[in-house]
Amino acid sequence: MILPFSLIVSLLIPILWSFSQSIINDPVPSGFRNQNITFLIAHPDDEAMFFGPILTKLSSKDLNNNITIVSISSGDFEGLGSIREQELVRSAEILGVAEAKNRVLVVNDPDLPDSMSVEWDIFKIEKVLAEHYQPTNIIITFDSKGISDHLNHKSLLPAASLWAAADSKLHRSIWTVRSIPTWRKYISYLDAFYLYLNPVKNPYGLRTYTVMSSYSQYTQTRDAMTVGHVSQMKWFRWGWITLSRYMFINDLVQVKGPIPILSMKKALKMMLEAEDKESQKQNKKQNPF
Numbered sequence: 063m064i065l066p067f068s069l070i071v072s073l074l075i076p077i078l079w080s081f082s083q084s085i086i087n088d089p090v091p092s093g094f095r096n097q098n099i100t101f102l103i104a105h106p107d108d109e110a111m112f113f114g115p116i117l118t119k120l121s122s123k124d125l126n127n128n129i130t131i132v133s134i135s136s137g138d139f140e141g142l143g144s145i146r147e148q149e150l151v152r153s154a155e156i157l158g159v160a161e162a163k164n165r166v167l168v169v170n171d172p173d174l175p176d177s178m179s180v181e182w183d184i185f186k187i188e189k190v191l192a193e194h195y196q197p198t199n200i201i202i203t204f205d206s207k208g209i210s211d212h213l214n215h216k217s218l219l220p221a222a223s224l225w226a227a228a229d230s231k232l233h234r235s236i237w238t239v240r241s242i243p244t245w246r247k248y249i250s251y252l253d254a255f256y257l258y259l260n261p262v263k264n265p266y267g268l269r270t271y272t273v274m275s276s277y278s279q280y281t282q283t284r285d286a287m288t289v290g291h292v293s294q295m296k297w298f299r300w301g302w303i304t305l306s307r308y309m310f311i312n313d314l315v316q317v318k319g320p321i322p323i324l325s326m327k328k329a330l331k332m333m334l335e336a337e338d339k340e341s342q343k344q345n346k347k348q349n350p351f
């Protein structure tokens with residue numbers, strides 16, 4: 063009994079896999095070839111845990127893209143920052159990023175720490191990005207929910223919007239990987255069936271792009287974690303790399319620039335607060351008592 067059963071399962075899985083791929087995979091959108099593409103992430107390992115399908119796809123040689131990964135923090139929450147920086151380079155190599163050593167950038171600024179409770183200053187991020195300027199046509203990052211609601215993730219879209227707006231001549235386009243509800247998070251590639259029945263609509267009326275990994279692209283993404291991010295492979299991560307839908311499928315939407323309305327409000331608030339702080343400092347200087 064056991065032998066036929068395992069035979070059936072081992073036949074079914076590849077069939078189900080390629081069927082799932084065939085129903086949701088979009089052709090590569092125009093403008094995703096011969097480009098400089100930046101993946102903007104918050105911590106080393108985000109690229110493998112959340113962006114694997116799109117990263118392995120866009121780094122494939124026939125598309126001739128230059129892929130850069132910019133991680134704002136080194137992920138130093140547990141004091142492993144310098145190890146995790148090296149792991150990021152290794153992971154990028156496994157994911158197919160050419161010249162990974164030169165194309166992985168970790169910002170690691172004390173004002174932008176790896177922390178679940180510190181809201182990053184998006185103006186600071188924009189400034190740092192502009193300083194480490196990389197010619198980029200396409201920015202791919204988290205959406206405003208940040209997949210896991212991590213504050214660090216959520217600040218990247220508004221910062222990317224500022225960055226894109228700062229040099230409008232470059233016509234940078236921003237794409238975000240959509241956050242999905244919790245019940246869909248751990249159904250691996252079976253989420254393809256949900257997506258097939260509920261195709262992605264872009265709230266801004268712009269383009270969408272859904273990509274599901276082949277088996278070998280999936281193993282690349284998995285190895286990026288198990289071989290690349292060794293220090294992060296705690297027991298529960300095995301659950302993530304086996305079951306998380308983000309290991310198999312990314313659905314992206316293009317974001318209308320420069321800044322979505324909500325972030326605009328937030329940007330204004332932060333700007334006013336920064337001005338307040340500045341004028342308080344000035345006042346103190348003038349009036350030491």
Ligand SMILES: *[C@@H]1O[C@H](CO)[C@@H](O)[C@H](O)[C@H]1NC(C)=O
Pocket residue numbers: 095096097098126127128
């Ligand atoms: C990729 O970057 C190299 C320089 O590092 C450049 O010569 C080449 O034109 C770039 N490719 C594309 C498609 O922009």
Ligand SMILES: *[C@@H]1O[C@H](CO)[C@@H](O)[C@H](O)[C@H]1NC(C)=O
Pocket residue numbers: 096097098128197199
């Ligand atoms: C990509 O960046 C390189 C410099 O690193 C530049 O020479 C090239 O023209 C850029 N490609 C595009 C498509 O803008």
